[in-house]
Amino acid sequence: MSEVSEQLFRPQLSDLAARAGVSLATVDRVINRRKGVKERTRRHVLSVARDIGLLSAEDLAAFDATRPPNIVFLLPSGSNPYLRLLGEMVRARVAQNSEGAPELRCFFIEGFDPTALADALRRNARWADGIAFFGLDHPDVREAVSDVARAGTQLVSIVSDLGHPGVSAYVGMENRGVGRSAGYLLGRFVTHKTGAVALVAGSRHYRAHSEREAGFLSIQEELFPHLRVVGMREGHDDSGQNYRHTVELLEQHPDLVGIYNVGGSSGGIARALSEHQRHDIVFIGHGLTPDTRRALLQGTLDVVFNTDPAALIDRAIAAIRSPEAAVPPIKLDIVLRENLPPSEG
Incomplete structure (x- = not known):
C-alpha cells in the first residue's frame, strides 16, 4: 500500500468515537489527557484506540504514566504589591513550562467579591486538578468549595485559610x-x-x-x-x-x-x-x-x-501533588531596617 493510501485509511478520532460509542469531545479529552472522563470510560477508549491502530503499545504505556497535574492559582486583584509580586512569580513559572512540572495557570479576580471567587473556582475546576486560592470566608465561596471538592479537584488555601473540609491543605502562616x-x-x-x-x-x-x-x-x-x-x-x-x-x-x-x-x-x-x-x-x-x-x-x-512568595508557591504546588502529606505553617520572616535583605531588582 502506498504512503498516500496509508494516510487515507489511517484511523481518525471520529472513527475512534464511533467504535467506542462515545462522543468526539470525550475522545478528545482522553487523547489529550484532560479531566472530566470516568476511569472506566478512559480505559475503554484507549483499548479501542489500540484495536483500530490509532495508538501503539508504547503510546498506551505513556497514557498510563502519571500526568503532571494541572494547577490554577487564583489571586486577588488590586493594588496590593505583595500579591502582584506573588502573581508575577507564578506567571514566571508558567512561562518556564519545564518537562515533568505541573501545568500552571494564574488568574487575578476581584479580591473582595465572593461571587467572583465562587464562579472562578467552579470555572477553573473544569480544567484544573488542583486550585490554590485565597480563602474568602463567605457562604457563596463555601458552597463552591463543596461542589468543586466533591467533583474531585484538590483545593489548597494560601495565606488565608477557609476552615472548610473541602480544602485539603492550608499553606501560610499561623x-x-x-x-x-x-x-x-x-x-x-x-x-x-x-x-x-x-x-x-x-x-x-x-x-x-x-x-x-x-x-x-x-x-x-x-x-x-x-x-x-x-x-x-x-x-x-x-x-x-x-x-x-x-x-x-x-x-x-x-x-x-x-x-x-x-x-x-x-x-x-x-x-x-x-x-x-x-x-x-x-x-x-x-x-x-x-x-x-x-x-x-x-x-x-x-x-x-x-512570607517568601517563592516558598509559598512551592509549598502550594507540593500540597496539591501530595494531598496526603502534612503541611506545617510556613516560615515567618521578621524584617527590620537593620536586617533588610538585598534588593533583587
Whole structure:
C-alpha cells in the first residue's frame, strides 16, 4: 500500500468515537489527557484506540504514566504589591513550562467579591486538578468549595485559610500567632505609658486578617492594658484607602502611638505618617515589597512580617501533588531596617 493510501485509511478520532460509542469531545479529552472522563470510560477508549491502530503499545504505556497535574492559582486583584509580586512569580513559572512540572495557570479576580471567587473556582475546576486560592470566608465561596471538592479537584488555601473540609491543605502562616507577635513588638517598641493603637485590615472576610486581629488584641489585653485600641478599619488592601484611614486616625486620635496593618499596601499608611511627620508612631506591616522596603529605610515603618512568595508557591504546588502529606505553617520572616535583605531588582 502506498504512503498516500496509508494516510487515507489511517484511523481518525471520529472513527475512534464511533467504535467506542462515545462522543468526539470525550475522545478528545482522553487523547489529550484532560479531566472530566470516568476511569472506566478512559480505559475503554484507549483499548479501542489500540484495536483500530490509532495508538501503539508504547503510546498506551505513556497514557498510563502519571500526568503532571494541572494547577490554577487564583489571586486577588488590586493594588496590593505583595500579591502582584506573588502573581508575577507564578506567571514566571508558567512561562518556564519545564518537562515533568505541573501545568500552571494564574488568574487575578476581584479580591473582595465572593461571587467572583465562587464562579472562578467552579470555572477553573473544569480544567484544573488542583486550585490554590485565597480563602474568602463567605457562604457563596463555601458552597463552591463543596461542589468543586466533591467533583474531585484538590483545593489548597494560601495565606488565608477557609476552615472548610473541602480544602485539603492550608499553606501560610499561623495567623493568630502572627498577630500576637505584632502586638508584642508594638507594645515593647512604644515608649509612652499611655496612648492609642490602631489596626488596619483588608477585610475581616479574610480569616487571616481576623485571626491576626484576634491575636493582636489578646496580647494587648494581657501585657499592654495601658494602650488603648481604637478599633480596626478596613482598607481593602488599597494604598489610597489606607492613606485616608491613617489621616483620619491622626486627626481623631492625637495620642496615637502605634499602627498595625494586618493586610497589605502599607505604602499608603507610610505616606500619611511621613507627610504628617509622625515618625514617632510605631508601625508594623506585612509583605516585603518596594514600598515597604522604602518605608523601612526611611524609618516610617518599623517591622515587616514577610512570607517568601517563592516558598509559598512551592509549598502550594507540593500540597496539591501530595494531598496526603502534612503541611506545617510556613516560615515567618521578621524584617527590620537593620536586617533588610538585598534588593533583587
